[in-house]
Amino acid sequence: MDVRKLVGRNVARLRRDRGMTQEQLAERSGFSQQYISDLERGRRNPTIVSLYELAQALGTTHVVLVALDSEAKASGTRT
Numbered sequence: 513m514d515v516r517k518l519v520g521r522n523v524a525r526l527r528r529d530r531g532m533t534q535e536q537l538a539e540r541s542g543f544s545q546q547y548i549s550d551l552e553r554g555r556r557n558p559t560i561v562s563l564y565e566l567a568q569a570l571g572t573t574h575v576v577l578v579a580l581d582s583e584a585k586a587s588g589t590r591t
Contacts (some may be wrong), residue, residue, distance in 0.1 A: 517554035518584055519563070522577050524552040526570045541569035 527537050527548075534552070538545040542565060550556045551566075558566070563574040570577075 513584060513587075514554060515578065516557055518581065519558060519577055520552045520554040520556075521581055521583065522579065523548070523566060523570070525581070526572060526576070527552075530570065532570075537566075537569055541565050 523537075527534070532540075534545050534548045537543075538548050541548075543551075543562070547556065551558060560574065563577050567574045567577055
């Protein structure tokens with residue numbers, strides 16, 4: 513399992529669910545729009561501090577950002 517892709521999918525899904533653009537999430541979280549874009553595409557390896565800041569900006573917890581999503585579950589990934 514590629515955790516970077518998992519986190520990216522979770523961030524993108526939560527951002528869209530909240531009706532936010534990447535720019536809005538960037539503004540709320542303090543990261544650049546480019547960082548958010550790279551993160552959502554699985555090209556960034558966020559630190560726990562970054563996960564916390566993103567979770568705060570999305571109104572959730574850092575645990576939700578690393579939780580298995582339906583794609584990971586469908587592929588038979590184990591924790």
